[in-house]
Amino acid sequence: MDKPVQQKNRSTMSNPVRRIVAVLLVLVYIGLGFFREFLFLNINEQMRVTYYNSPDSHLSPALSFLENYGYNALYYSKWPLTLVFAALFCMLAVFVIRIGFATRQYTRLIVLAYAAVFGLGALVLLIGWLFNINEAVYDLSRFLAGLVESPVLLLMIGGGILYARK
8 A cells, every 4th residue: 555645845944934934923813813803892982982972982093083984884894894804814824824834735724614613603693684583693603703813713723733743
């Protein structure tokens, strides 16, 4: 019986440099998570101010442009922003795993994992909408969407790869 052909290491970076770049990408991943949280908290704050006509805004001065938008515009902007951030987190996860493990063989796995978790959250939300049980399923769908917008899924995939390689 023939042995499976090992994929050659196509990385042109030395092992220490590759690890440093992977750590830097993880830091960018975490920084993106903080930025996403900052943005969404400020959108929610401006939505609160707009909805209740509240004079006491706690909006960050850096995002004062949000004051120009109404409640519906802010609310519906969160949907495409969620998709954009999920795609950015997925791309960063692909780069972290590619560089960290010096292989491209896990790219499909990462993209499928991110798409499956996000898609499951969307499906749960759709079921809630179809059966008029939105409030009952919202927390679960938000939790699933949150997994792809945080380092948790990347850590699970990276840990799984490390475990499988041993």
